[in-house]
Amino acid sequence: MPREIWYADAIREALSQEMRRDDAVYVFGEDVAAYGGVFGITKDLLAEFGPVRVRNTPLSEAAIIGEAIGAAIYGLRPVPEIQFADFLTTAVSPIVDIAASYHYRIGTPVPITIRAPSGGALRIGHFHSKCLEAWFTHVPGLKVVVPATAYDAKGLLVASIRDNNPVIYFEQKKLYREIKDDVPDELYTVPLGKAVVRREGKDITLITYGSPLYLAYQAAKQLEKKGIGLEIIDLRTLQPYDRETILTSFKKTNRAIILHEAPKIGGFGAEIASMIVEESFDQLAAPIVRIGAKQTPIPTNPVLEDNYLPSLKDVIDAAERLMQY
Amino acid sequence: MSLTKTELLELYKYLRLTRTLEDWIYTICVHQDPKQPLIIGKGYLSTGQEAVSVGAAYTLEKGDWLAQSHRDFGALLVRGMTVDELLAQYFSKAASPTKGRDANVHLGNTSKHVLGFISHMGAMMPVANGIAWGAKCRKNPTVVLAFFGDGASSQGVVHEAMNYAAVFKLSVVFICNNNRWAISTPVKEQFTIENIADRAAGYGMPGAVCDGNNVVEVFETVKKAVDRARKGEGPSLVECKTMRMTGHGTHDMAKYVPEDELEHWKKRDPIQNMENYLKEKKFADDAYFKKVVADMKKEVEEATEKAKQMPGPKVENESRDVYAP
Numbered sequence: 001m002p003r004e005i006w007y008a009d010a011i012r013e014a015l016s017q018e019m020r021r022d023d024a025v026y027v028f029g030e031d032v033a034a035y036g037g038v039f040g041i042t043k044d045l046l047a048e049f050g051p052v053r054v055r056n057t058p059l060s061e062a063a064i065i066g067e068a069i070g071a072a073i074y075g076l077r078p079v080p081e082i083q084f085a086d087f088l089t090t091a092v093s094p095i096v097d098i099a100a101s102y103h104y105r106i107g108t109p110v111p112i113t114i115r116a117p118s119g120g121a122l123r124i125g126h127f128h129s130k131c132l133e134a135w136f137t138h139v140p141g142l143k144v145v146v147p148a149t150a151y152d153a154k155g156l157l158v159a160s161i162r163d164n165n166p167v168i169y170f171e172q173k174k175l176y177r178e179i180k181d182d183v184p185d186e187l188y189t190v191p192l193g194k195a196v197v198r199r200e201g202k203d204i205t206l207i208t209y210g211s212p213l214y215l216a217y218q219a220a221k222q223l224e225k226k227g228i229g230l231e232i233i234d235l236r237t238l239q240p241y242d243r244e245t246i247l248t249s250f251k252k253t254n255r256a257i258i259l260h261e262a263p264k265i266g267g268f269g270a271e272i273a274s275m276i277v278e279e280s281f282d283q284l285a286a287p288i289v290r291i292g293a294k295q296t297p298i299p300t301n302p303v304l305e306d307n308y309l310p311s312l313k314d315v316i317d318a319a320e321r322l323m324q325y
Numbered sequence: 326m327s328l329t330k331t332e333l334l335e336l337y338k339y340l341r342l343t344r345t346l347e348d349w350i351y352t353i354c355v356h357q358d359p360k361q362p363l364i365i366g367k368g369y370l371s372t373g374q375e376a377v378s379v380g381a382a383y384t385l386e387k388g389d390w391l392a393q394s395h396r397d398f399g400a401l402l403v404r405g406m407t408v409d410e411l412l413a414q415y416f417s418k419a420a421s422p423t424k425g426r427d428a429n430v431h432l433g434n435t436s437k438h439v440l441g442f443i444s445h446m447g448a449m450m451p452v453a454n455g456i457a458w459g460a461k462c463r464k465n466p467t468v469v470l471a472f473f474g475d476g477a478s479s480q481g482v483v484h485e486a487m488n489y490a491a492v493f494k495l496s497v498v499f500i501c502n503n504n505r506w507a508i509s510t511p512v513k514e515q516f517t518i519e520n521i522a523d524r525a526a527g528y529g530m531p532g533a534v535c536d537g538n539n540v541v542e543v544f545e546t547v548k549k550a551v552d553r554a555r556k557g558e559g560p561s562l563v564e565c566k567t568m569r570m571t572g573h574g575t576h577d578m579a580k581y582v583p584e585d586e587l588e589h590w591k592k593r594d595p596i597q598n599m600e601n602y603l604k605e606k607k608f609a610d611d612a613y614f615k616k617v618v619a620d621m622k623k624e625v626e627e628a629t630e631k632a633k634q635m636p637g638p639k640v641e642n643e644s645r646d647v648y649a650p
Contacts, residue, residue, distance in 0.1 A: 026462070052461075052462055053462075057489070057492075058485075058488060058489055058492055060451075060485040060488065060489050062451060062481070062482045062485055063451040063454065063482070063485040063486050063488075063489040064451075065451070066448075066449075066450070066451020066452045066454060066455060066482070066486065067451055067452075067454050067455040067458055067489070068455060069451075069452045069455055070440075070451070070452040070453060070454060070455015070456040070457070070458065070459065071455040071456070071458050071459040071462075072455070073435065073440070073452070073455070073456065073459075074455065074456050074458075074459025074460065074463075075459060075463075076459050076462060078455075093445055093448060093482070094448065094451065094452070094482075097443050097445055097448060098441075098443060098448060098449070098452060102441060103646055103647075103648070103649045104426055104646050104647050105423050105426055105427045105431065105433075105441055106422070106423065106432075106433040106434075106435060106441040107424075107435070107646070108433075108435040109649035110649075111649075140647050141647050141648065143648075164648075164649035164650065165648050165649050
């Protein structure tokens with residue numbers, strides 16, 4: 001039965017139900033046991049599953065991911081939590097050098113799901129707010145998932161855990177207790193690599209993922225009043241990503257905006273824009289616009305951070321500009 | 326416990342096979358036509374330190390695992406990897422352990438419980454932990470040998486892995502083959518302590534130092550640590566003092582190593598040591614050794630001809646297996 005639950009609770013429900021279903025699944029990381037994780041995502045799991053399957057670790061991110069790889073090779077399905085996505089920097093080597101290429105080189109799958117709370121707007125600065133997803137999309141062998149709704153948070157996490165590859169699951173910590181939607185109480189999966197059209201519109205395709213989806217909704221409402229129809233695509237998975245849904249929409253609108261919270265330069269928007277140009281050059285009615293954060297470290301002061309993040313005005317201005325072509 | 330005559334002769338054969346095979350690889354690397362190479366890449370040999378690898382690996386039982394370094398050909402042979410397999414890997418053939426997708430020492434074989442080594446040296450230490458954790462979860466009395474060199478001992482991930490293994494009482498035995506040189510950097514430029522094994526106290530695990538050129542001593546020292554790990558008493562660190570008697574790779578003439586240092590270690594050759602020991606015990610004589618060498622040369626030559634005939638990788642298969650199904 002679907003009922004409305006928070007994004008955070010959808011993640012916890014996916015973990016607990018999947019752990020009940022499959023005893024190879026286990027969680028570990030910094031403060032995930034009795035404390036339940038700094039965001040409370042693994043709360044109560046220790047009581048149900050015990051200290052072998054829900055375990056605190058030392059502050060050793062490279063050793064955490066290393067363990068996950070070894071345990072996966074051994075036949076388990078580890079789901080490590082990296083406390084903040086920002087801390088992935090201290091574990092890049094095992095992810096990129098070992099996990100990503102292990103199946104290709106050695107022939108053995110490495111089914112791990114790395115949960116990494118990601119994103120800004122919480123006023124916690126440069127070391128707790130980054131969006132690193134584009135870095136990892138550049139590495140063959142990794143999958144990259146960014147859920148934007150509670151429904152997807154559950155379904156994509158279950159799909160990630162069941163996938164036989166290393167997946168980085170960038171949960172959007174801003175949405176934990178801000179977004180609620182209908183989530184079935186039974187287990188289900190949302191397939192990796194499939195985007196979804198969140199809103200139909202005839203004039204511009206806006207491609208986004210993660211928490212800026214809600215900015216896109218706001219923009220769509222305002223643009224509607226001005227007679228501009230915004231079609232919103234939520235990518236959900238960045239690697240592999242769903243070219244078909246993007247191109248089908250673009251064929252209709254001939255205009256595209258890509259919106260993400262990560263800085264614009266080298267962001268995933270660059271990949272989408274290039275792909276559209278390569279595949280649909282003759283359908284371009286206007287330039288493709290990328291909207292992302294500014295090219296600065298992430299400031300902590302609210303005034304500065306708001307200025308740093310992509311804004312509603314950025315989206316409205318871009319849409320109006322595109323309609324002039 | 327002491328080794329039987331049969332076991333001692335077997336140890337000798339593994340030492341000799343390692344030396345024969347690596348001498349052969351050296352010969353090919355130095356003499357092959359660089360425009361039409363038989364071996365892709367260089368040879369990274371364990372000449373002069375074979376006893377570390379062979380003696381340590383000989384302690385393992387069937388279900389145990391190996392996280393070898395790049396100078397552990399001997400351990401690979403002890404764990405059941407064949408001369409055919411290793412030559413196919415060096416010749417980069419389609420049916421080699423890495424299907425031509427990786428070179429020389431970067432190989433693994435999951436069915437034989439051999440992890441895939443990577444060039445970042447200490448990187449596989451936490452993966453060894455993961456195997457041990459997996460075994461602990463499944464209640465299997467599995468031991469993992471994790472090899473690293475004096476060079477890797479300065480990497481953060483090696484420290485993380487040892488502390489982590491101690492915290493969770495993992496059944497990992499860390500083997501440091503201290504061969505005095507990290508490419509061209511001598512140990513006195515790498516750390517200020519006498520023994521890397523002294524660091525064990527800082528992790529709360531036993532540390533031991535042994536003569537890495539005495540295969541029986543290596544076996545006995547490592548065996549104690551392995552037995553302890555198998556009883557669930559946790560990890561140990563064993564440092565084997567030895568000397569790299571070649572360059573870092575077959576391309577490196579190692580002019581930076583002082584002559585007198587090489588002379589000192591030449592008198593301590595592990596194979597010569599073992600021959601003297603077997604003669605003292607009256608388990609073997611020169612005629613026996615001569616026959617072993619002749620048989621192995623023949624085996625390696627035959628395997629070379631066989632491996633040469635194997636087909637190379639096909640480009641059609643190049644992009645397969647990036648992701649596991």
